[in-house]
Amino acid sequence: MLNLHYKEQGQGYPILLIHGLFGSLSNLGILAKHLAGLSYRVISVDTLNHGLSPRSESMNYQLQAKAVKTLCEKLDISQCAIVGHSMGGKIAMATAQLYPDLVSALVVGDIAPVAYQHNHTAVFSGLKSFDPKDIKSRSDAESLLAEHIQEAGVRQFLLKSLANTKQGWQWLFNIEQLALCYNSIIGWEQFGQFEHACLFIKGENSDYIVSKYQQSVGQQFPKAELKMIAGTGHWLHAEKPAIFNRLTEQFLAKHI
Template sequence: MLLNHKIYGQGVPVIVIHGLFGSATNLGMLIKQLKTDYQVIAVDVRNHGLSMRHDSMHYDDMANDIIQLMDHLTIEQAHIVGHSMGGKIAMRTALNFPTRVSSLAVADIAPVNYPPRHDNVFAGLKNIPLADITTRSDAQAKLAEHVEEAGVQQFLLKGLYKNTQGQYGFYYALDTIIAQYDAISDWPETNKQYDKPVLFIKGMNSDYITSAHKSAIAQYFPHAKAKLVQGTGHWLHAEKPVIFNKIIVDFLFSH
């Protein structure tokens, strides 16, 4: 099955890939800016949004999903922009299919294996009794017992929906994501390199990209450059959208 996707604008294709628990609308401000000059394809990755459910979330499989969609849309080459988990999918797509990727912009993630850091999120989401809640406030109260940050609560609850029978559910396959979390956190070793333009964008206050990751980045992406966004954490695209968007636009324009 093809990834659910939305297409905006016309021109050179740019594929935008969201992170864990996200959807095709996550990078909406960036999409709005890019669509005046590019054809932007925003995707729901597998087990998210309206895309297919699957018991694998290995990065080679998720890279294949991107190429399958490109084939369906008869897109020979595209620039790819990815945030967090979406950045890992973007990196894997570029490494596995270098002739299909014109350039790569990766927001606040490195090609490394990360230790577990979502245990409280999983506990909070599992704490929401979907069959019993009657309002979004009920869900937020249950989530808040494990997730303190209001911004994170709001982001996670964007994935909560109510069907026509008044029952709540998630737009992401929570149980599969939990079961596949080792694969999501992992970065499978490969000898491949991508030698086209690559930009890593780091939130200054985030620990997702550190100096310890420089060698891994150079190993896979020998021409990679980096930009820092001051005063931001992992959600840099939401915290400083004007600066983040300009960095992406300038990078794409230069290539």
């Protein structure tokens, strides 16, 4: 059984937070702390092959949604709201479509219910270019990543999942398995319509939610709302956390 690792804080109506590719449950930590302070029960999740969650040979969204459902059963949660960013947004959408009675409301950060043509070739090249056990510091890792990844923000995001353990430095995600599952991660299979409230939050400078995807969003999430955060990209929750938190807070207060 795929028992997801999680962190829980606060009390009240349950809200699950699901991070994106190459991340961990700490990525939505600012939002988690904010919502916990508003009297919500916040459960932050490590997805499969990330953080301290199990390693899995499959990462299709039906399996990942089932893992979320299993966690809810373990925590005696019969209904919750879910906030997901990027890949985590797809996991959230799949969970809502497959288990609509479980999900009362949905917040999706900068991702659409479509198959993408995006690639992370440079990221995988950088991650595979060295064995973290051979480095002496985090700055060593950044220098090696910089040979493949130009964007400093992307490097800093990845380095959040580099841990200094008793066995030496190591990534908290399974690089090989993520590469093998990559087509599933960027892909999408519709599992039905979600008839409850749903908020999509787009980063103005990101190309993950564009006009050509509006039809897919409307067909699968007929009650969807769209908000945009100006001057930010795909990592909108990290770049403009106050605005992202406020939009999420206002939406949840209205719909749960």
